[in-house]
Amino acid sequence: MNPVQQRLLWLVPSLLMTIHFLYWPLVRGTSIAFPVFVAVIPFLFGLLMVGTAVRIWHLWSWTIPMPHVCFLWASYTTLGPLVLNDTISMPFSAMGVVKMSLLTGFISAVTGTVIDTISMDERLLTVHSRVxxxxxxxxxxxxxxxxxxxxAFGLFIGPITKVGHYYLVELGDTSRIWLLILLTIVPICVLFLAYFALMSNPRGALAAKQPDSAGSP
Structure with a gap:
């Protein structure tokens, strides 16, 4: 494993996750339930949704185990809430939800693009698409x-984080954490399953390369 891979796969995500779990309770005074909520959503999404899409449509393949991919997804997702901690900590409002959605959408798009680009360059990730x-x-x-x-994932994570902060921090109702996780992960998995199905059709951007009429790959 070269230095770039070490930083991408272990150093940076471990640092982000450590900061995430220390910052919210120690600096913002939240319970541990809030950082758990923020980290568990992308981890489960990666495990359930991305893992399923890989098995069904073979869109990507990694040289690292899927649980590690999910850890990377979760750790890099925590970057958005950390950067936008002031917006999250403001009293709950519709404008705050919209702001979180747009900003986390942008951060997620840029971060995901950079991570996947580096992963492909380092031969950790292979994209099996027509493109x-x-x-x-x-x-x-x-x-x-x-x-x-x-x-799109970031657009969902923003409001989810804001709502989670409202219930778990502003209202202090940490007993609902697993219900919040369930009510969150099910709809976004369904929506992204539809996305994968659409984008994996023969004309979609993620469509796998099809064999020609002679049957050659």
Missing amino acids: AATGVGTVKTVIAYSFLFFG
């Missing part, structure tokens, strides 16, 4: 799906 098969290069291959996919 990738044209040989357009790593950046164009990733951008073909990343801004829509990661951006």
Whole structure:
């Protein structure tokens, strides 16, 4: 494992996750339930949704185990709430929810694009799409799906984080954490399952390269 891979796979995500779990209770005075909520949502999404999409449509393949991919997803997702901690900590409002949605959408799109680009360059990730098969290069291959996919995920994570903060911190109702997780993870998994199905059709940006009429790959 070279230094770039060490930083991408272990150093940076471990540092982000450590800061995440220390910052909210120690600086913002939340219970441990809030950082758990923020980290568990993307981890479960990666495990349930991305893992399923990989098995069904073979959109991507990694040289690292899926639980590690989910850890990366969760740790890099915590970056948005950390950067936007002032917005999250403001009293709950519709404008605050919209602001969180747009800002986390942007942060998620940029972060996801950078991570996948580096992962492809380091041969940790392979994208099995029609776009990738044209040989357009790593950046164009990733951008073909990343801004829509990661951006859309961020658009959901923003309001989810704000709502989680409202219930778990402002109201102090930590007993609802698992209900909040369930009510959150089910709809976004369903929505993104539809996204994967749509984008994996023969004309979609994530469609796997199909064999030609002679049957050759």
